Amino acid sequence: VFCEVTVTALDAPGLRGATVAIEDRSRDEETEQMRRDFVANVSHELRTPLTALMGFIETLRGPARNDPAARSRFLDIMEREAGRMNRLVADLLSLSRVEQDERRRPAQAVDLGGLLRGVVATLTPAAAAAGVRLELAGTGTTAAVPGDADQLVQVFHNLIENALKYGAGGSVVTVTLAHLAHEPVLRGPAWSVSVADRGEGIDPQHLPRLTERFYRVDTHRSREQGGTGLGLAIVKHIVNRHRGRLRIESTRGQGSRFTVILPEKIGRI
Ligand code: ADP
Numbered sequence: 129v130f131c132e133v134t135v136t137a138l139d140a141p142g143l144r145g146a147t148v149a150i151e152d153r154s155r156d157e158e159t160e161q162m163r164r165d166f167v168a169n170v171s172h173e174l175r176t177p178l179t180a181l182m183g184f185i186e187t188l189r190g191p192a193r194n195d196p197a198a199r200s201r202f203l204d205i206m207e208r209e210a211g212r213m214n215r216l217v218a219d220l221l222s223l224s225r226v227e228q229d230e231r232r233r234p235a236q237a238v239d240l241g242g243l244l245r246g247v248v249a250t251l252t253p254a255a256a257a258a259g260v261r262l263e264l265a266g267t268g269t270t271a272a273v274p275g276d277a278d279q280l281v282q283v284f285h286n287l288i289e290n291a292l293k294y295g296a297g298g299s300v301v302t303v304t305l306a307h308l309a310h311e312p313v314l315r316g317p318a319w320s321v322s323v324a325d326r327g328e329g330i331d332p333q334h335l336p337r338l339t340e341r342f343y344r345v346d347t348h349r350s351r352e353q354g355g356t357g358l359g360l361a362i363v364k365h366i367v368n369r370h371r372g373r374l375r376i377e378s379t380r381g382q383g384s385r386f387t388v389i390l391p392e393k394i395g396r397i
Contacts, residue, residue, distance in 0.1 A: 177209035234276035241267035295325030
């Protein structure tokens, strides 16, 4: 516990003594530490591609100037590094926007079935390229929730993209929409959307930390796949804003299942 103690002397005519104020500042200290860590992480994440870009610019000016094959190879790498910076900045902006919105409850009426069909259609070419079959189940009925459609698209996009990245090639990723008549934690009817892969799975000790910003099980693997380490942090904030729940289950070697549970809209869409 971090406490701030303030002692004020009372020194007026006919009055002697002092007041002691003890204030628990552990929370402030924790927030400040998190902010410092975040700035350090962002700087590090930006510096890695920047250093690579600067190195290649030097090489293109010098040794590779008259070597067309090397130049074209280096330009490809530079494009990839610039793309990484671009994704990082886009994710940072998303995260900051989502955090700002977190207190305002989203009020649009969103049909989850239609929304999921759209996200799956967008990601089907990426799934085919990764050699993964992307299946969608349970979207036959109207599933209405109060929500922010763009943010919910981002949630399912991030989860399915992860399943494609970390799921094993040649296997299946299944997205399932289901109705829950009474969700005990939300204490009412809800819709659940689960994204399940049959990939490498995640060791249990990582599960509680996965939604922290920049937390990765395997940093090299994440970077190689073009990850920013912010996808699940964004998911968590959006789900919180919707007063929903995110559940993560995983078995090493067998795959993972990410389930988003959203309270049902009362009334008609
Ligand atoms: P990243 O951009 O690194 O993918 P995320 O925040 O989306 O960042 O995910 C954090 C980490 O969680 C990933 O780096 C990866 O280690 C792990 N992870 C996420 N989804 C899966 C999955 N479906 N299977 C295995 N590991 C996963």
